[in-house]
Amino acid sequence: MSPGELPQQNDQPLTARKAGLILCLDCHKVLPKEMEGEHCPRCGARVYSRVPNSIVKTWAWVITAAILFIPANLLPIMQVDYLGRIEQSTIMDGIIYFFQEGSYGIGIVILTASVLVPCFKIIGIVLILLSVQLHWKSWLRHKTAMFHFIEFIGRWSMLDIFVIALLQVLVHFGNLSNITAARGATYFTGVVIATMFAAITFDVRLLWDD
Amino acid sequence: MTPSSTTEPGASTPSIDPDSVWVCPVCDLIHEPVHVEPGYGVVCRRCGHTLYAPKKDSIERTMAYALTGLLLFIPANFLPVMTLNILGIEGTGSIYDSVTAFWDQGYYFVAIIVGLTSLVFPFIKLSLLFIISFCLFIRRYPSDLPAFMRLCHHLDEWAMLEVYMLGILVAIIKLHHMAHIHYDIGFMCFIALMVVTLSSSVALDEHLFWERIEKRPR
Numbered sequence: 224m225s226p227g228e229l230p231q232q233n234d235q236p237l238t239a240r241k242a243g244l245i246l247c248l249d250c251h252k253v254l255p256k257e258m259e260g261e262h263c264p265r266c267g268a269r270v271y272s273r274v275p276n277s278i279v280k281t282w283a284w285v286i287t288a289a290i291l292f293i294p295a296n297l298l299p300i301m302q303v304d305y306l307g308r309i310e311q312s313t314i315m316d317g318i319i320y321f322f323q324e325g326s327y328g329i330g331i332v333i334l335t336a337s338v339l340v341p342c343f344k345i346i347g348i349v350l351i352l353l354s355v356q357l358h359w360k361s362w363l364r365h366k367t368a369m370f371h372f373i374e375f376i377g378r379w380s381m382l383d384i385f386v387i388a389l390l391q392v393l394v395h396f397g398n399l400s401n402i403t404a405a406r407g408a409t410y411f412t413g414v415v416i417a418t419m420f421a422a423i424t425f426d427v428r429l430l431w432d433d
Numbered sequence: 434m435t436p437s438s439t440t441e442p443g444a445s446t447p448s449i450d451p452d453s454v455w456v457c458p459v460c461d462l463i464h465e466p467v468h469v470e471p472g473y474g475v476v477c478r479r480c481g482h483t484l485y486a487p488k489k490d491s492i493e494r495t496m497a498y499a500l501t502g503l504l505l506f507i508p509a510n511f512l513p514v515m516t517l518n519i520l521g522i523e524g525t526g527s528i529y530d531s532v533t534a535f536w537d538q539g540y541y542f543v544a545i546i547v548g549l550t551s552l553v554f555p556f557i558k559l560s561l562l563f564i565i566s567f568c569l570f571i572r573r574y575p576s577d578l579p580a581f582m583r584l585c586h587h588l589d590e591w592a593m594l595e596v597y598m599l600g601i602l603v604a605i606i607k608l609h610h611m612a613h614i615h616y617d618i619g620f621m622c623f624i625a626l627m628v629v630t631l632s633s634s635v636a637l638d639e640h641l642f643w644e645r646i647e648k649r650p651r
Contacts, residue, residue, distance in 0.1 A: 265579065391534045
């Protein structure tokens with residue numbers, strides 16, 4: 224099944240903006256363009272033809288994420304105290320540990336979630352922002368798919384933080400062994416939050432505008 | 434919704450009745466509404482985004498899953514997940530303990546984010562889904578319903594139970610060499626909570642819910 228066709232304007236696809244309409248992003252109600260900046264009568268959200276200052280806000284979040292990414296990876300995020308010997312480990316140390324143990328599967332999962340995904344997200348969003356600002360009009364469907372992928376995987380980077388959250392509760396054996404978080408955990412959480420906000424503030428319709 | 438022909442070909446800005454079209458939220462393209470059977474979906478002609486995919490018995494199913502989730506919520510988060518045994522010394526804790534552990538060590542920011550994403554947001558989301566679907570089910574329309582629905586929409590990606598679930602699995606793999614692990618009741622409840630929460634999101638037909646809210650008798 225495919226939705227019905229509406230007449231196209233001079234072979235140009237007819238968008239809501241050209242037709243003088245606004246889509247409410249919260250409840251997907253279609254409104255006339257006179258409603259710009261006002262509240263949607265159905266859900267109460269403010270409606271805009273395009274999210275105001277979307278590009279600037281997304282740049283701000285991406286740059287924040289890129290800056291936080293450095294301490295997040297260089298500082299230890301976890302501290303293991305085993306028989307009085309304190310060992311701090313960064314994200315990479317944790318991944319190398321799994322590879323040395325021979326648990327390649329789980330090593331790849333953590334490598335993907337903690338290092339590759341944040342990296343990919345930052346680079347991907349920068350590419351999308353540049354393509355809007357420099358009017359690169361090719362590969363639109365692919366760029367949109369990449370943006371949706373970035374939106375979807377954002378939350379999975381919290382994985383390492385949740386692992387530490389649970390480990391520090393379970394491995395709590397007094398003098399024998401303890402696991403606690405270390406300074407990098409705060410920066411790492413910051414990266415995840417910043418990249419998620421970067422994806423939320425970006426108005427993907429800007430990619431498709433001529 | 435009924436399809437209608439609204440455009441005058443050749444006009445520079447055809448005036449279109451807002452209620453007679455669908456607009457793609459991703460690429461802004463206008464579509465004429467079509468009837469879609471539950472189980473099928475329609476995608477945008479230009480960008481491929483799913484415009485509408487109705488769900489079967491959405492209200493009833495969302496309500497059932499959300500209620501089940503609410504019942505599981507307390508045991509899943511406040512009962513011990515598992516017990517570790519090394520040389521007779523035991524370590525145990527719940528999801529809730531994992532949040533307070535960050536707080537006690539002074540990692541306030543991490544504690545707040547983990548607390549919100551694994552406890553507060555999932556709970557608010559399940560409660561809202563239950564309240565909304567229950568209201569629609571008994572055909573009562575309190576004035577806060579649109580606000581609830583919007584909040585639910587925005588909380589979607591901030592509730593991270595399934596990510597926490599993967600975190601539990603990774604922790605198990607890390608620990609199973611060095612200690613004997615006993616899985617407690619909280620573990621089973623958490624798995625069930627995650628499955629039920631995901632199911633409630635899948636069963637939710639936002640299009641239908643908004644339409645019912647809009648057509649409420651006032």
